[in-house]
Amino acid sequence: MxxxxxxxxxxxxxxxxxxxxxxxxxxxxxxxxxxxxxxxPPPRPDPAIALALRRREWALDVAERQRALSPRTGGVPVVESLSSDDFLDHFYAPGRPVVIRGAMAGWPALAKWTPAYLAETVGAAEIEYQGGRSGAADFELAKDRHRQRMPFDRYMAMIAREPGNDAYITAYNNAGNSAALAPLMADLGDLPRYLTPASGMMWIGPADTFTPLHFDLTNNLLAQIVGTKRILLAPPSETGRLHNRRHVFSDVHDLADPARLANYPSAKAVRHFTVDLAAGDLLYIPIGWWHQVRSLSFSVMLTYTNFLWPNAGHESFPEG
Ligand SMILES: O=C(O)CCC(=O)C(=O)O
Known part of the structure; x- marks a missing residue:
């Protein structure tokens, strides 16, 4: 037929x-x-499949509640120093987020990267950024439509004048920026306890950039160099409450916005954690963990995916 x-x-x-x-x-x-x-009419879900899904949700939910019973297994701990083995055993392998303080101590970037230093060091080299975001509801889905180019010193002057979510150098622009931003790399160190030697992807933006609620298809290490970002994290077990219709995104968009929660009541019950990531902090976000990110100030951050251990979950992701 x-x-x-x-x-x-x-x-x-x-x-x-x-x-x-x-x-x-x-x-x-x-x-x-x-x-x-x-x-x-839309097809009714097969009752056996609907029941199997409800039981899977139940199993994930009770396991999450059980993890929350101990501070050593639930939440997002902040640790001062973490060996390679402890990171693997307690965080990377079990897929639990952690904030690591002090691991970047001594990186020249932490002391040197003021907006003026960045503008002077990179100069007028042309960079790529995501532009025109504030007028577009789907700016994360239509990333290619928002690619724009500009000399870096002009970009820095523009974001100083106009804070907000309109313009942002993101990891998506990384390939287009590695040559222009290369002079900054000498100010970065390495993280041999957790990563193989490879460069990170740069995020540079003003106060109030916002990356909506999503999960990544890799384990990620966020290295905050300048400023502070507020990150809301929710475990993968919350996926059933988060209206994940499109790729890795949630229709809820922003767990901190009462208007969005009014439209998606199931999201009001989402268990989540807030991390204010300050300069010098690392945040490990395991694959599949939901997160949204708002910068509370001018911010420079790097993200790394080159862990010492396998990181290929994306290969089996079921695209819809
Ligand atoms: O810092 C941001 O704005 C977003 C970072 C992020 O979501 C990621 O690296 O997956």
């Missing part, structure tokens, strides 16, 4: 209206207009 044609939202609403009128004895078609195929 041939499949019915896919309808746009407008065609769908129009066809539903015609079906309703038809049911009342009206034919709303202008004379001579083509007959639109009747719309089938």
């Amino acid at each position: 041939s499949k019915p044609p896919r309808l746009t939202t407008g065609q769908f609403a129009d066809a539903r209206m015609r079906m309703t009128l038809g049911g009342l004895g009206f034919d709303g078609r202008p004379s001579g207009a083509p007959v639109v195929a009747p719309i089938a």
Whole structure:
């Protein structure tokens, strides 16, 4: 049997209206207009699959509640110094986030990277950034549409004048920025307890940039060099409450916005943790953990994925 044609939202609403009128004895078609195929109601989920899903949600939920019983297994601890083995045993392997303080002590960037130093060191070399974000609801999904270029010193002057979410150098721009930002790399150290030698991806933006709620397809290490970011983290067991229809994103968008929570009541119950990541801090975010990020000041951060241990979860991600 041939499949019915896919309808746009407008065609769908129009066809539903015609079906309703038809049911009342009206034919709303202008004379001579083509007959639109009747719309089938959305398929009911197979009860066995629906039950299996509810049981999986239940299993994830009770396991999460159990982890929260001990401060050594629940929450997001802050530790001052962490050996390679302790990081692997307590965080990387079990997939638990952690803030690590002091691991970047002595990196020249922590003392040197003022906005003026950055602008002077990189100068007018052209960089790529994400622009025009504040007027677009789907700026994270349509990243290519938002790629823009500008000399770096002009970018720095622009974000100093106009804080907010409109312009942001993100990891997505990394390939386009590695040559321009290369003079800064001499100010960075390495993290041999956790990472192989490889450069990180730079994020540079003003106060109030916002990365909406999503999870990553790799384990990530965030290294905050300048300023502070507020990060909300929710475990993968909360996925069922987070309306994950599109790729790695949540329709809820912002767990701190009461208006969004009013539209998505299940998200009000989402267990989550708040981390204010300050200059000098590392944050490990395991693959699959939901997070959203708001910068509370001018911020420079690097993200790394080159861990000493396997990090290939993305290879088996079920794309929809
Ligand atoms: O810092 C940000 O704005 C977003 C960082 C992030 O979400 C990530 O690295 O996955």
